[in-house]
Amino acid sequence: MSKSNDNTETTTWTNRRGNEADAVPQRGDRESAPVTFENVRKVYDNRMVAVADFSARIEGGEFITIVGPSGSGKSTLLRMIAGLESISGGDILVGGESVKGVDPQDRGIAMVFQNYALYPHMSVRKNMSYGLKLTSDLDSEEITRRVEATAEMMGIGDYLDQRPGTLSGGQQQRVATGRAIVRDPALFLMDEPLSNLDAKLKIHMRTELQRIQDDLGTTTIYVTHDQHEALTMSDRIIVLDEGELQQFASPSEVYDQPVNRFVADFIGEPSMNFFDVTLDGHRLFAPGFEYSLGPDVAETVRGRQRDEALELGVRPEDISLSERGDITARVEVVENAGSDNYLYLDVGGSECTVRVSGNVDVTRGAELSISFEPDDIHIFDRATGENISPYIDSKAATTRSTTQ
Numbered sequence: 001m002s003k004s005n006d007n008t009e010t011t012t013w014t015n016r017r018g019n020e021a022d023a024v025p026q027r028g029d030r031e032s033a034p035v036t037f038e039n040v041r042k043v044y045d046n047r048m049v050a051v052a053d054f055s056a057r058i059e060g061g062e063f064i065t066i067v068g069p070s071g072s073g074k075s076t077l078l079r080m081i082a083g084l085e086s087i088s089g090g091d092i093l094v095g096g097e098s099v100k101g102v103d104p105q106d107r108g109i110a111m112v113f114q115n116y117a118l119y120p121h122m123s124v125r126k127n128m129s130y131g132l133k134l135t136s137d138l139d140s141e142e143i144t145r146r147v148e149a150t151a152e153m154m155g156i157g158d159y160l161d162q163r164p165g166t167l168s169g170g171q172q173q174r175v176a177t178g179r180a181i182v183r184d185p186a187l188f189l190m191d192e193p194l195s196n197l198d199a200k201l202k203i204h205m206r207t208e209l210q211r212i213q214d215d216l217g218t219t220t221i222y223v224t225h226d227q228h229e230a231l232t233m234s235d236r237i238i239v240l241d242e243g244e245l246q247q248f249a250s251p252s253e254v255y256d257q258p259v260n261r262f263v264a265d266f267i268g269e270p271s272m273n274f275f276d277v278t279l280d281g282h283r284l285f286a287p288g289f290e291y292s293l294g295p296d297v298a299e300t301v302r303g304r305q306r307d308e309a310l311e312l313g314v315r316p317e318d319i320s321l322s323e324r325g326d327i328t329a330r331v332e333v334v335e336n337a338g339s340d341n342y343l344y345l346d347v348g349g350s351e352c353t354v355r356v357s358g359n360v361d362v363t364r365g366a367e368l369s370i371s372f373e374p375d376d377i378h379i380f381d382r383a384t385g386e387n388i389s390p391y392i393d394s395k396a397a398t399t400r401s402t403t404q
């Protein structure tokens with residue numbers, strides 16, 4: 001009986017350490033390439049700066065996501081690594097070697113695109129073997145073995161002789177990923193590979209991709225505009241805005257210790273709440289409320305001018321409803337999201353989102369009080385956007401900002 005597309009959408013890829021997977025490249029077969037960016041710059045048409053002096057080092061075997069809004073330079077960065085775009089300034093080293101002057105097919109890189117870029121007139125088997133035939137000197141028997149084992153591992157073994165057009169989106173995505181895997185690259189580049197899948201399948205594929213990457217141990221650079229994808233998949237995240245590196249750190253660091261307002265706003269859904277405030281001593285003054293800083297934060301901001309324009313940031317989950325808090329709020333909208341409710345509040349004329357448990361009973365128009373702990377707040381310099389509050393946790397942070 002042939003499997004229907006729907007049933008196979010959620011097929012789990014066979015563990016590559018299983019019996020039939022011995023032709024699939026194994027972790028440790030080759031050294032996973034570190035990737036170094038040295039002041040990389042990309043200027044289109046002599047004026048459009050798409051990537052500005054980007055420097056970073058990715059360790060071999062890491063799963064890195066590049067995240068940022070549309071037009072922030074993510075694809076350009078990836079395409080320069082792949083050799084699909086020239087590098088205007090600086091250099092990119094893969095495995096310690098500059099990619100400059102190396103043909104794209106000789107860079108040891110396999111790329112998975114958003115639209116899968118499968119050849120419609122070729123069978124799945126041919127799609128998967130074609131690149132390998134062009135770029136390796138493997139004999140056809142070995143190529144067949146690799147393709148079949150990889151297809152098996154990815155749950156598309158039954159479709160090898162079909163054309164991509166007869167497969168569902170999820171299966172096509174597996175073919176595109178399988179085609180990259182058979183090439184046994186030193187580096188995977190993935191450009192929004194899951195964005196054409198529906199929400200449920202996307203979640204499934206995320207974990208599958210992570211597991212495969214973990215099994216293969218191949219350095220992976222994954223581009224997405226979806227901050228949730230970045231937070232859930234990566235070892236470390238590169239946050240870009242307007243071609244500039246904002247922060248390069250682990251998901252928890254980026255979330256808990258955003259270096260600036262851009263990162264604080266972009267990472268996290270719903271976004272962090274922001275209030276315009278001025279400082280007087282250890283107190284912040286916002287329209288509608290005052291807030292006393294904890295000793296650590298007060299110490300950090302002490303040198304700041306009185307009445308300096310700052311911004312207070314608090315994440316929706318760090319705000320509690322309180323019986324008799326100092327900050328009064330009016331409920332504008334109640335959004336039921338199942339296990340959680342999101343309350344959209346008016347606090348002194350500013351919008352404020354609060355996440356509360358789904359069984360908290362609040363109605364639109366209600367007046368209530370909110371509170372948040374001094375350790376959970378962020379303070380930003382309104383002029384520069386820099387996060388000037390200390391991170392109050394024993395774990396040390398390694399973050400970097402673009403302004404270095």
Ligand code: ADP
Nearest residue numbers: 044048050068069070071072073074075076077
């Ligand atoms: P992202 O992947 O983050 O959406 P891109 O790397 O595609 O961003 O684009 C970064 C910037 O460079 C954008 O402003 C975009 O319009 C511009 N750009 C991208 N490709 C070209 C091109 N071939 N010619 C001119 N400008 C381009």
